[in-house]
Amino acid sequence: MKLVFIVINKTELLEEVLEYMVEVGVTGGTVFDSVGMGKILVYDIPIFAAFKELMIGSKASNKTVMTTVPDDLLDDFIEGIDKILHFDEPGSGVLFAIDIYKSRGLSKVE
Numbered sequence: 416m417k418l419v420f421i422v423i424n425k426t427e428l429l430e431e432v433l434e435y436m437v438e439v440g441v442t443g444g445t446v447f448d449s450v451g452m453g454k455i456l457v458y459d460i461p462i463f464a465a466f467k468e469l470m471i472g473s474k475a476s477n478k479t480v481m482t483t484v485p486d487d488l489l490d491d492f493i494e495g496i497d498k499i500l501h502f503d504e505p506g507s508g509v510l511f512a513i514d515i516y517k518s519r520g521l522s523k524v525e
Contacts, residue, residue: 416521417489417512421480421496422449424508429478431499436482439492443522444482451477477508483521484512 423429429446436444484492489512500507515521 416515416518417484417486418515419480419482419484419489419492419510419512421482421500421510422508423478423480423500424506425500426476426478428499429480432480432496435495435499436480439488439495441482441484441488441492444480446478446480449477449479483515 421432423432433446436442493510493512496510500510502508502510
């Protein structure tokens with residue numbers, strides 16, 4: 416089992432990501448609002464204010480999805496999310512998966 420984080424910069428794609436997850440059987444997860452470190456540095460810390468022009472066109476916030484994915488589904492799952500978010504395009508978002516060593520409260524996967 417893997418813990419997958421999907422940071423979605425194009426927040427209008429959140430619904431499509433969630434629909435895809437349900438279609439492939441990944442039905443649990445948490446979605447939260449998030450802000451990139453660059454935004455905080457540029458807008459909240461005066462010494463970095465000169466970099467504001469580099470941030471033009473980017474959104475102030477994004478959505479992060481945290482979910483668990485069975486090992487045997489992981490590669491196909493990531494490929495499907497990539498088809499929606501297009502990770503090769505700058506500013507689209509990021510996805511990473513990590514092993515779950517121990518857990519409590521997760522449903523057992525057959």
